[in-house]
Amino acid sequence: MTGPDLPLAAGTAEPPCRRYDVALLDLDGVVYVGPDAVPGVPQALAAARAAGMRLGFVTNNASRTPEEVAGHLTALEVPAAGTDVITSSQAAATVVVQRFGAGARVLPVGGPGVAAALAAAGLTLVTRAEEQPLAVVQGYGGDVGWTELAEAVVAVRNGAEHVATNADATIPSPRGPLPGNGAMVRVVSEVTGRRPLVTGKPDAAMHAECIRRTAACRPLVVGDRLDTDVEGGRRAAAASLLVLTGVTDPATLLAAGPYQRPDLLASDAGGLLTTHPAVVPEGGGWRCGGWVVRPAGEGGPLRLGRDATGGPDGADGLDALRALCVAHWAQHPETAAPARIGAADDTAAAVLRRWALGG
Numbered sequence: 001m002t003g004p005d006l007p008l009a010a011g012t013a014e015p016p017c018r019r020y021d022v023a024l025l026d027l028d029g030v031v032y033v034g035p036d037a038v039p040g041v042p043q044a045l046a047a048a049r050a051a052g053m054r055l056g057f058v059t060n061n062a063s064r065t066p067e068e069v070a071g072h073l074t075a076l077e078v079p080a081a082g083t084d085v086i087t088s089s090q091a092a093a094t095v096v097v098q099r100f101g102a103g104a105r106v107l108p109v110g111g112p113g114v115a116a117a118l119a120a121a122g123l124t125l126v127t128r129a130e131e132q133p134l135a136v137v138q139g140y141g142g143d144v145g146w147t148e149l150a151e152a153v154v155a156v157r158n159g160a161e162h163v164a165t166n167a168d169a170t171i172p173s174p175r176g177p178l179p180g181n182g183a184m185v186r187v188v189s190e191v192t193g194r195r196p197l198v199t200g201k202p203d204a205a206m207h208a209e210c211i212r213r214t215a216a217c218r219p220l221v222v223g224d225r226l227d228t229d230v231e232g233g234r235r236a237a238a239a240s241l242l243v244l245t246g247v248t249d250p251a252t253l254l255a256a257g258p259y260q261r262p263d264l265l266a267s268d269a270g271g272l273l274t275t276h277p278a279v280v281p282e283g284g285g286w287r288c289g290g291w292v293v294r295p296a297g298e299g300g301p302l303r304l305g306r307d308a309t310g311g312p313d314g315a316d317g318l319d320a321l322r323a324l325c326v327a328h329w330a331q332h333p334e335t336a337a338p339a340r341i342g343a344a345d346d347t348a349a350a351v352l353r354r355w356a357l358g359g
Contacts, residue, residue: 006333007261009326011276016241016264017048022216023272024207024238027059027069029172029224029246030269032076036174038245042077044270053272055084056210058221060166060200060228062089062139062181063111086210088165088200089117092137095199096163097121100134107133107160109152110181111141114165129155138188138196139165140181149187156192166200168228172246201225202232211236222269224248226260239263241271250321250355254328257336261329267316277314279326286327289319293327296342302327304352305344320351 012019025031031041045055057080059069066085073080096106102122107129108115114137115125126133129151136152156162164185170177185196200206211219219238223229224246233240242248242262264276279286285294290307304320328339341357343349352358
C-alpha cells in the first residue's frame with residue numbers, strides 16, 4: 001500500500017459529519033467514561049446532528065438494556081431512544097435463537113441487560129446448571145462474582161454452549177482501565193478448557209444491524225478500541241474514526257495490525273466536526289501539516305521532526321502522530337509491529353515524551 005491507500009493517509013477535506021450519513025458510536029470511552037460524559041462530546045454530537053448526521057449507538061457493554069442506555073445518554077444531553085441502541089446482549093440473544101431455537105433454556109451471567117435481551121428474544125431463562133441450559137450467555141455485570149462464575153463453569157462443563165457477549169479485557173473508568181467482560185469470560189474458559197463463542201464487536205453483526213436500522217449509506221464507526229470498534233467497522237465494510245478518550249494510546253495505535261488501523265484519528269468525538277489532514281509522501285518520508293517523518297537509514301528507526309518550511313501544526317495536535325502512523329504502517333503493511341522512533345529536534349522530542357513514545 002502506498003499514499004492514500006494507507007489507513008489515515010487520505011484524511012478528509014470535509015468534516016466527517018458531512019461526508020458520512022450515520023455515525024455508529026461506541027459508548028464507553030467515546031461518549032462517556034463511567035457515569036459522566038466525555039467533556040464537550042454532547043455538544044459535538046448535537047452539532048453533528050445539526051449538520052445532518054444521524055447517530056446510532058453500538059456497545060459491547062451488555063450490563064444494561066437499550067432503554068437504560070438511552071436514558072443515560074439522554075440524561076447526558078445526548079437524546080436517544082432504545083431503538084437507537086444495539087447492545088452485545090442483543091447480538092448474543094440472536095445467535096442463541098439461531099442455534100437452538102426460540103424457547104431454549106439459557107443461563108444468563110452478567111448485568112440485567114443480559115437477561116432482558118435473552119427474555120425479549122423468547123428464550124427461557126434458568127438460574128442453575130442442574131436445569132440443563134443449552135447455552136450460558138456471559139456479559140459484563142459489575143456485581144458478577146464467584147457464585148455466578150461457578151454456576152457457569154458447571155453448566156459449560158455439562159455441555160452448555162459458552163456464549164460471550166464480548167471479549168473486552170478492560171473497560172474505561174475515571175480511575176483508569178478496570179476488568180471487563182473478557183477477564184471474567186477467561187475465568188470460565190480456563191476452568192472448563194472450552195473457548196467461548198464471542199458475538200459482540202468485532203463481529204460484523206452488531207454494526208450491520210445498526211446500519212440496517214438506520215438505513216445508512218455511508219456509515220462511520222466511531223470508537224476508542226482497535227480490536228472491537230476499528231476491526232468491527234472494517235468487517236462491516238464501514239470507515240472508522242478512532243478517538244483517544246478511551247483505552248487506545250499512541251503506542252498501541254502505532255503497533256496496530258492491518259485490520260485494526262483506523263481511517264481517521266481525533267482526540268475525541270469532536271473530530272466529527274473538523275477536517276482531517278492528508279499524510280503525503282515527501283523526500284523518502286511522510287509529511288502531515290508541519291511534521292515530517294523519515295527513516296534513519298536502511299531499516300533504522302523513524303525520525304520525527306518539524307517541517308523545514310515551517311508548515312502549520314494541526315489544531316488538534318495530532319498531525320505528528322498521523323505522520324508517524326502512516327510512515328510506520330508503510331514499513332509494515334501486512335504485520336503488527338512496535339514502532340522505533342527518534343526525534344530530529346527538541347520540539348519533536350517533547351511531543352514524543354508527551355505520548356510516551358521515547359525520543
